[in-house]
Amino acid sequence: MSLRVEDLTVYYRTLRGDVHALENATFSVGDGEIMGLAGESGCGKTTLSNSLILLVPPMKHVGGGVTLDGKDLPICHVDKMNRYRFKEISVIPQYAMNAMNPTRKIGRMVSELLRSRGIDPRRTLRELENRLDLVELNRRVLRMYPIELSGGMKQRMVMVISTLMNPSLLLADEITSALDVSTQKAVARMLVGFRDREIVKSVIVITHDMSILYQIADSILIMYAGQLAEKASTEAIIHSPRHPYTKLLITSLPKVGVKHAETRLQGIPGRPPMLLDPPEGCRFRDRCPVSFEKCAEVPPLVEVAPGHFVACWKEFERNA
Amino acid sequence: MADEPTPKKRNEFLYFALRNKKLRVGLTVLLFFVLIGAFGTLLTDNPPEAFVGPASSPPSSDFWFGTTFFGQDVFAQFVVGLRATFIVGALGGGLATLIGMLVGFVAGYRGGMVDESLNVVTNIVLVIPTFALLLIISAYFEVRGLIMESLFIGVTAWPWAARAIRAQTLSLRSREFVDLARTSAMRPLRIIFTEIAPNMMSYLVMAFILEFGGAILIAATLDFIGLGPTTGFSLGIMMQYAVLWGALPLGTWWWFVPPGAAIAAIVGALYFMNVGLDEVFNPKLRET
Amino acid sequence: MRRYFGRKLAIYLVTFFLAVTIDWLIPRLMPGDPIQNMLARAALNANAAERMYTYYTHAFQLDLPVWQQYLNFWNALFHGDLGISTYLFPTPVADIIKDAIPYDMFLLLPSILLSWWAGNKFGAFAARTKRLDNTALPITYLLTATPYMWLGILLAWLFGIVLGWFPIAGAYSYTMSPHLSWTFVGSVLKHWFLPFASLFLVGFGGWAIGMRNMIIYELEADYSHYLEALGAPRRLIRKYAFRNAILPQVTGLALQLGVIVAGALVTEVVFSYPGIGYLILEAIQNQDYFLVQGCFLFIIMGVLLANFLIDVVYVIVDPRTRRGMVGE
Numbered sequence: 001m002s003l004r005v006e007d008l009t010v011y012y013r014t015l016r017g018d019v020h021a022l023e024n025a026t027f028s029v030g031d032g033e034i035m036g037l038a039g040e041s042g043c044g045k046t047t048l049s050n051s052l053i054l055l056v057p058p059m060k061h062v063g064g065g066v067t068l069d070g071k072d073l074p075i076c077h078v079d080k081m082n083r084y085r086f087k088e089i090s091v092i093p094q095y096a097m098n099a100m101n102p103t104r105k106i107g108r109m110v111s112e113l114l115r116s117r118g119i120d121p122r123r124t125l126r127e128l129e130n131r132l133d134l135v136e137l138n139r140r141v142l143r144m145y146p147i148e149l150s151g152g153m154k155q156r157m158v159m160v161i162s163t164l165m166n167p168s169l170l171l172a173d174e175i176t177s178a179l180d181v182s183t184q185k186a187v188a189r190m191l192v193g194f195r196d197r198e199i200v201k202s203v204i205v206i207t208h209d210m211s212i213l214y215q216i217a218d219s220i221l222i223m224y225a226g227q228l229a230e231k232a233s234t235e236a237i238i239h240s241p242r243h244p245y246t247k248l249l250i251t252s253l254p255k256v257g258v259k260h261a262e263t264r265l266q267g268i269p270g271r272p273p274m275l276l277d278p279p280e281g282c283r284f285r286d287r288c289p290v291s292f293e294k295c296a297e298v299p300p301l302v303e304v305a306p307g308h309f310v311a312c313w314k315e316f317e318r319n320a
Numbered sequence: 321m322a323d324e325p326t327p328k329k330r331n332e333f334l335y336f337a338l339r340n341k342k343l344r345v346g347l348t349v350l351l352f353f354v355l356i357g358a359f360g361t362l363l364t365d366n367p368p369e370a371f372v373g374p375a376s377s378p379p380s381s382d383f384w385f386g387t388t389f390f391g392q393d394v395f396a397q398f399v400v401g402l403r404a405t406f407i408v409g410a411l412g413g414g415l416a417t418l419i420g421m422l423v424g425f426v427a428g429y430r431g432g433m434v435d436e437s438l439n440v441v442t443n444i445v446l447v448i449p450t451f452a453l454l455l456i457i458s459a460y461f462e463v464r465g466l467i468m469e470s471l472f473i474g475v476t477a478w479p480w481a482a483r484a485i486r487a488q489t490l491s492l493r494s495r496e497f498v499d500l501a502r503t504s505a506m507r508p509l510r511i512i513f514t515e516i517a518p519n520m521m522s523y524l525v526m527a528f529i530l531e532f533g534g535a536i537l538i539a540a541t542l543d544f545i546g547l548g549p550t551t552g553f554s555l556g557i558m559m560q561y562a563v564l565w566g567a568l569p570l571g572t573w574w575w576f577v578p579p580g581a582a583i584a585a586i587v588g589a590l591y592f593m594n595v596g597l598d599e600v601f602n603p604k605l606r607e608t
Numbered sequence: 609m610r611r612y613f614g615r616k617l618a619i620y621l622v623t624f625f626l627a628v629t630i631d632w633l634i635p636r637l638m639p640g641d642p643i644q645n646m647l648a649r650a651a652l653n654a655n656a657a658e659r660m661y662t663y664y665t666h667a668f669q670l671d672l673p674v675w676q677q678y679l680n681f682w683n684a685l686f687h688g689d690l691g692i693s694t695y696l697f698p699t700p701v702a703d704i705i706k707d708a709i710p711y712d713m714f715l716l717l718p719s720i721l722l723s724w725w726a727g728n729k730f731g732a733f734a735a736r737t738k739r740l741d742n743t744a745l746p747i748t749y750l751l752t753a754t755p756y757m758w759l760g761i762l763l764a765w766l767f768g769i770v771l772g773w774f775p776i777a778g779a780y781s782y783t784m785s786p787h788l789s790w791t792f793v794g795s796v797l798k799h800w801f802l803p804f805a806s807l808f809l810v811g812f813g814g815w816a817i818g819m820r821n822m823i824i825y826e827l828e829a830d831y832s833h834y835l836e837a838l839g840a841p842r843r844l845i846r847k848y849a850f851r852n853a854i855l856p857q858v859t860g861l862a863l864q865l866g867v868i869v870a871g872a873l874v875t876e877v878v879f880s881y882p883g884i885g886y887l888i889l890e891a892i893q894n895q896d897y898f899l900v901q902g903c904f905l906f907i908i909m910g911v912l913l914a915n916f917l918i919d920v921v922y923v924i925v926d927p928r929t930r931r932g933m934v935g936e
Contacts, residue, residue: 054837085839099834101848103855103927113835116844147928162838444623446863447915451870452907453630455888456900480863537755541874544757545889559758563878568765568776576765580758588753592746 002202003029003169008064010051020275021047023226024064026301027309029169029202034195036213036234037206038249039223040272045206046094048223049171051075053091069168086117090167090200094174096158100146107142110161124164131160131199135190152183159190163199170200176212184209188216210253214238219307222246225272225283228301232308242310244288282311290314336600343596349589353582357406360399368397368553376572386574389565397553398578404554405536405583408470412535415474417528420481427482428489429508435486442479450476451538458547466549469542473535480534481527488523522601526594533590540583555579612929616919620912627908631901632681690905691898695891701902705884709906711779712883714800716872719807720861726808727815728857732850734816735823745820751813756871760806760878767802774802777880803879807871818860822853855926862918865911 005027012019022044029035037045047059052075055061061076068089074080093099101109110128111121132139135156146154155175163170172191176184194200205217213220214234221231222243230243241247248268270287273279279286281296288295294313301311304319337343364384366372373383375391385394427438454472458464506514542548543556562576665671672680684691690701734744768776780786781795826832826849835845873885880886884903891899923929 054833056836082839082841085837087839091837093830093834093837095830095833098830101831101852103852104848105927112844113838113840116840117838145928145931148931158834440619440622443619444626446866447619447623447912448627449866449869449907449911451866451873452888452904455873455892456630456904533753537753538870540755541757541870544755544874545877546893556755559761563761568761568769571765571769573765576758576761580755580761583758584750584754586753588746588750591749591753595749 002031002033002069003204004067005052006065006067008048008051008066009062010047010055011060011062012047013058013060014276017276018060020278021059021226022051023278024298025228026064027221027228027231029204031201032195034192034203034205034216034218035231036217036220037204037223038208038210038213038220039229040208042225042272042275043223044226045223046173047226049091049173049204049206052169053081053085053089053171054078055081086162086167087165088167089169089171090162090165091171092155092158092162092173092175094177096175097151097154097178099158100154100161102146105143105145106149106157110142110164113161114164119165128160128164131164134193134197135160136186152179152187155179155183155187156190159187159194163194166199168201170194170203171206172203173206174208175205176207176209184212185215188212192216210238210249222249225278226275227283227298228309228311229284230308230310230312231301232305232310236305236308242304242308242315243312244290244314245284248289282313337597340596340600342592343600346589346591346593346596349585350593353402353586354406356399357402360402361396364393364396364399366393366396368392368400376570378572379574385578386572388561388575389567389570389572394558394575394578397558398555398582401553401555401558401579402582404466404549404552405539405556405586407466408473408539408554409532409536411467411470412473412477412539413528413532415470416477416531416535417481417524419474419478420483420527420531421485421524423478423482424485424487425489428486429493431490431493438482438486442482445476446479451541454538454542455545455547458542464548464550466552466554469539469548470535473538473542477531477534477538481531484527485520485523488520492520522597526597526601529590529594529597533587536583536587555583612923613919616916620916624908624912628682628685628905629678631904631908632678685905690902693891693896693899695894695896695899701898704887704899705902705906708882708884708887711881712872712885715803715807715876715881715883716868719804719811719872720868723808723811724815724857724861727812728819728854730812731816731819731821732823732846732853735820735827736846741820745817748813748816748820751809752817754810754813755874756806756810757874757878759810760803760875763802763806764878775799776802779882799879799881803875803881806875806878807868810871811868814864815857815860819853819857822856823849826850826853855922858918858922858925862915865914869907869911 005025008022008025010022012021025044025048037048039045050059051061052066052073055075056078066073066075068084073084073089100106104112114121114124128142129139132141137153137156137160141149141153141157146157149157155178159175175191176187179187191203191205195203205213207213217234219231219233220237222229222237222245224245230237230241230246232241237246238250241250245268252267268287273283273286281298282288282291285291285295292314297313299311299313299316301309302316304310304315310316369392371391372393373387373391375387376389377383377387377391379386383393383395385398388394388397423438423442427435427442454476457472458469461468539548539554540556540559543554544560546560548554548556556579558579559576562572562579567573567575670677688702690705693699693701693704696704730744731748734740734748764776767773775781775798777799779796779799780792781799784792784795786792823846827845829849829852832845832849835848869885872883873888875881876883876885877889884906888900888903888907890896891903
């Protein structure tokens, strides 16, 4: 097993109280697996990703643990986590477009970063150039300033930097959101290529764009309002989802080629709950078409079929 | 319609404002001096120019701040001086903020040639060492009053505010609610005042506070070299007389320490309040 | 880059033209008659006074039509002729100013550069720890809120009168005349220290505050978070933050020049330090047209030149301007 997350609970400290951003997350990602992490804005995807790599105030660790390749990750100790960062767990952040120092030439920034982490930049130069070729970036890029690159180029450059040390786990946060469709496809493919060449072992792709996940993810984890709703293979999620939220999510996706003159575009009525003082039990309860009394209790994430996990009392009933 | 602060949001600002330490401290100090300036004359019977006591005597129960070289009551002068200082600060700072507002709003909202030409004007006024200019202009007028001094200061200190306000206007202009107002054919001036200005209230207040403090400093400096009001007292004039009449070699520190200390305290309080306000209006800066 | 400098130079030229015009105009609007003033000092009988008056009015070209005086002024300017002072007749204004310049440079350059550098370093340092931030910050706010002349007076009183460590008037001891010797240099330094310290302290406060705010802003920037996420040591993040935060401080220096000039002026008055500031005050009080004009002109040129130098420095320091990307 590459990554194992056990009951991870992380809140945000605010002046008005704690925001329950992530509640009892339990799941694992296998070696070589590309897992998609999907859900609406504010469902806790980025919180989860940040908890794994940079758990700093105002986030606070409330419970649970993380194991990577059998080792416990000291996620609540900012300093102790440093030996894992970049080398075993790495991130392509949501703000990748602005992630590089605007007043440093890219090559210089990379070598200063490497040197500060105790790595000799000269030894990695050859590999760095290979990676640039992989993402179809001209080597000249190293002598340029970030402002001279386009959005897509910056995205790819950050991909190269973040994966330079061949981390076991890569967190890719919304790496295609700011790109046009054709570049999206290219970047998604490059990500898969990285996994195939074993530059990275496992990847968690965070996005709200299901179509990308359909193309590159092996499995998908659906989150809602800080709780895990469902995890299964991409096939299962797309074609046979079991959690009510996932079902509504999938059906609300506009399909290519389908004209919506006859059928109306279905959204999911209602809004996610405020997490400052979240409702008891399953947080999807109020919008769920099939909720009943038991839903006042938090449903655990249970394996209802091989490799298919759901957190829904209704589904357990069906299985039983 | 507009993204005006809803009552809930306004209360949120008030909530944080009342709890912000920096704002509280700054406001307290400021109010303290305002009260002295407003009601201080009730605490002393002596008019500031009258020769009421022994010359150059140190602070005592009769004369809280001692007397000047001529035997005048320093505390009485101090109170009157405070008033003058506040008036110039408010008027001069207010005028500077007003001009800065107009220039900044129009430049930021209109853009294009209007923006360019206003920018050139702003840059020129910025570059000219306005103090040297003030020196000469002040010297031209043989008789000067507080209003005139405020006018001079207001007319030369605005570029800073204009720049800050222009930047904010630019960022607000492209927001949706302004576009909405535009398409509903509102007249530009009306748009500026009803849609943009309320959202910029925080910046306007902060700009005014800084210009207020700046005006006080400039006025004190002008007064000190004798180019302030030709009659009356101000804190700067007190310091000028003190130095002119040998307070240094004579060691009559009570004559020059209070006025300068008051200015430093007031302007410092203003700056502090400004930081506090920034924290209130920008949630990111608040300490969790 | 050419565009960047082109625009700046255009503004400086326009400003120069405007400033020179104002400079020429205002003294002429000043109350009082400089020739009368000058003559009053020489006791002459009425007849002789009248003839001298016409003579000097003519000599100073004050009887020419206004527009011609204006053009002659520009002409003289380009020849480096700033006229003759009436207050210190018959010394040429240019010479008087030349004598004052070294004192100004000696006072201004070290205080500006040192306070800028030290203030920035301190501001960056204060931003590191919460405790230091909370104790150091109020002090710096107070420093920057302190009027220049008051700090000067305080220092003069405390260290000059009470403790007697430093003199409080003049650029060097009255008993000496400038010559090359250690005693003279010592005297110069002793007279220089308090005015320098006064200017330094107030400036220091301002820069420290500015830098602290800029650093905090940079430490919250995306690139800082990215480095953090990649495990970079705080040292590297702080180094980048400092490098980026210093840029607006460079432009800030240009913006502060006017304030610094005012502060220097007033500090010179407090310490009777014979710089341009002191001179311009004397000139105004004695209605010396030409001296006022010359001093003001010199200040303008100095400020414009300094602005230009700072623009050059900015281009060197911000690599993006060289790529034609950024720059106001």
